[in-house]
Amino acid sequence: MLRELGVSLLMAGLLTALVLAGLGGREGFIPLTSSGIGGSTAVRGLGNGTQVGFFSYDDPVEIPDLEGYSFNLSLRFALHAAVVYYVPKPLNASRPQQPVPRPLGANFTVTGVEAYILSPADAAKVEAAFDAGLTGEALRLAEARAVARIPMREAGGAYVGHAAVGPGSYKVVVFYRYVVSIPGKMRPGKVFAKPMVDASISVTGTVSPTPVQLFRSLDVAGLGAVLLGLDWYLNREEYAGSWPARTLRRASSALGRLRRGRGREPPPGGGLRGSP
Amino acid sequence: MKGYAGKLLYRVWVYQRYVHGTLLGGIVVALLILVPVHAAAAVLLAPTVLSSPGGGPGLGFVASATELLLVFITVFMVASYAGDLSGGGGQLFLSQPLSRAGYAAAWLVATVATPCLVYALSLALPLLIIDPRLLSALGLWNLMRAVLEVAEWGAFLFLLATVSRSRALVVILGLFAELLLPWILLLPMALFAVVPGTPPYSVRVFATVYVVLYPSKYSFFSQGGAVLVGPGAAAAEASTLMAAYAVAALLYAKERMEVV
Numbered sequence: 001m002l003r004e005l006g007v008s009l010l011m012a013g014l015l016t017a018l019v020l021a022g023l024g025g026r027e028g029f030i031p032l033t034s035s036g037i038g039g040s041t042a043v044r045g046l047g048n049g050t051q052v053g054f055f056s057y058d059d060p061v062e063i064p065d066l067e068g069y070s071f072n073l074s075l076r077f078a079l080h081a082a083v084v085y086y087v088p089k090p091l092n093a094s095r096p097q098q099p100v101p102r103p104l105g106a107n108f109t110v111t112g113v114e115a116y117i118l119s120p121a122d123a124a125k126v127e128a129a130f131d132a133g134l135t136g137e138a139l140r141l142a143e144a145r146a147v148a149r150i151p152m153r154e155a156g157g158a159y160v161g162h163a164a165v166g167p168g169s170y171k172v173v174v175f176y177r178y179v180v181s182i183p184g185k186m187r188p189g190k191v192f193a194k195p196m197v198d199a200s201i202s203v204t205g206t207v208s209p210t211p212v213q214l215f216r217s218l219d220v221a222g223l224g225a226v227l228l229g230l231d232w233y234l235n236r237e238e239y240a241g242s243w244p245a246r247t248l249r250r251a252s253s254a255l256g257r258l259r260r261g262r263g264r265e266p267p268p269g270g271g272l273r274g275s276p
Numbered sequence: 277m278k279g280y281a282g283k284l285l286y287r288v289w290v291y292q293r294y295v296h297g298t299l300l301g302g303i304v305v306a307l308l309i310l311v312p313v314h315a316a317a318a319v320l321l322a323p324t325v326l327s328s329p330g331g332g333p334g335l336g337f338v339a340s341a342t343e344l345l346l347v348f349i350t351v352f353m354v355a356s357y358a359g360d361l362s363g364g365g366g367q368l369f370l371s372q373p374l375s376r377a378g379y380a381a382a383w384l385v386a387t388v389a390t391p392c393l394v395y396a397l398s399l400a401l402p403l404l405i406i407d408p409r410l411l412s413a414l415g416l417w418n419l420m421r422a423v424l425e426v427a428e429w430g431a432f433l434f435l436l437a438t439v440s441r442s443r444a445l446v447v448i449l450g451l452f453a454e455l456l457l458p459w460i461l462l463l464p465m466a467l468f469a470v471v472p473g474t475p476p477y478s479v480r481v482f483a484t485v486y487v488v489l490y491p492s493k494y495s496f497f498s499q500g501g502a503v504l505v506g507p508g509a510a511a512a513e514a515s516t517l518m519a520a521y522a523v524a525a526l527l528y529a530k531e532r533m534e535v536v
Contacts, residue, residue: 001390004393004394007300007307008401012398012401013405016401016402018312019312019402023319023320062327064326066323068407216405217405250297251294254291254294258291258374259373
């Protein structure tokens with residue numbers, strides 16, 4: 001039992017250290033969470049002709065506190081805006097029905113997308129400020145309270161960004177600025193913009209074995225080696241000689257001990273117990 | 277009395293050492309497979325284990341797969357005990373001052389307890405090395421239910437081997453009971469599962485017996501009140517059954533076992 005326990009501890013310690021070293025340092029190799037959502041976003045005017053859109057990822061992201069692990073949060077944010085410019089028809093007194101506006105094409109230009117990683121409480125405050133129409137205050141709060149600010153860059157028809165995050169619970173909110181330009185000289189009308197969002201978030205981890213982890217594996221392996229050493233000290237005769245001889249020696253040793261009771265002295269006549 | 281008991285225990289200890297020595301090769305091969313698989317799974321799933329309630333299902337799936345190896349090891353080791361009984365190996369040692377119960381106890385430890393212990397260590401030690409908090413996040417039940425199931429069936433097969441001394445019977449019945457029977461028994465319960473509402477009492481009793489026999493499949497019934505006992509009670513009943521099989525095997529060995 002001592003020998004089997006020793007072998008188990010020795011092999012578990014050494015093999016785990018090898019696996020940790022082998023898998024260590026590979027970027028984004030360990031998946032933690034991945035989710036995607038879509039929908040419309042709230043928009044507000046910023047006052048200088050620029051509009052601001054706001055989007056909050058539904059579920060909080062939970063990053064565990066784990067020894068030797070680091071995590072990277074990646075965002076993908078695709079905007080699909082339906083934008084039209086309505087030119088109202090003059091009211092006709094003879095036709096009481098609502099006049100049907102004439103839609104015209106308009107350009108929707110995104111001027112910047114930024115994501116903020118916030119604690120769930122701060123994210124709720126930012127969302128409340130935005131919903132109350134305090135766009136500037138919401139932006140200021142997000143800037144001030146953010147754990148990380150991710151300027152998103154355009155890639156493949158979407159905006160992407162990533163940031164390293166430490167342990168904790170986070171919510172991600174995105175602000176994007178856009179302007180709507182009406183082509184040519186048009187009569188006064190109303191812009192209708194409904195940006196739709198297709199967003200995804202993923203967190204991946206990288207393990208870099210720490211000295212403490214390696215010491216722990218060596219501790220386990222060392223304990224196994226001590227147990228094996230103790231077993232060798234107590235049963236030296238079983239370890240001597242070549243493999244087939246050792247098998248016979250083990251049987252002969254067991255038979256001899258059973259015959260004699262306690263003690264490890266060689267049986268009379270030597271038998272298989274002598275040196276080969 | 278103390279000296280006599282000490283002598284008996286010493287003889288069992290000497291013989292179990294010999295039996296363990298003959299089975300050590302299989303244990304080393306098993307460790308060479310189990311530890312890297314469990315360690316790699318632990319590295320990859322450690323973040324999920326800590327961030328999901330109850331440790332998440334990931335590591336449980338890996339343990340279910342590696343449990344198959346434990347099943348094979350245990351079945352073939354118990355079969356080698358049956359072979360020792362029928363092949364004359366036991367005669368050699370029982371001609372020495374070693375009791376039949378002591379002989380059976382040594383084999384029981386070597387063929388059932390040791391593989392289960394080695395498997396449990398191969399699962400728990402990588403988690404301990406990566407981060408000790410992983411062990412408490414997973415919990416004893418999630419870690420040990422596969423071990424408990426194999427130990428329970430291993431003790432049953434040991435009793436069967438002691439009574440029948442047939443290697444073939446142990447291998448065939450062991451693989452059938454541990455690999456096929458749990459899925460066959462799920463079929464009638466699956467028929468009741470499609471009916472909405474709480475299943476009839478007889479089905480719940482059947483499901484409870486099933487989780488006591490196969491504790492590692494408890495998660496199949498953890499929702500909807502399909503079983504009458506919680507995981508702790510199922511584990512306790514499975515342990516009692518295991519102990520009953522082991523004691524029955526030792527008593528049979530002491531009173532009735534014939535070595536030919």
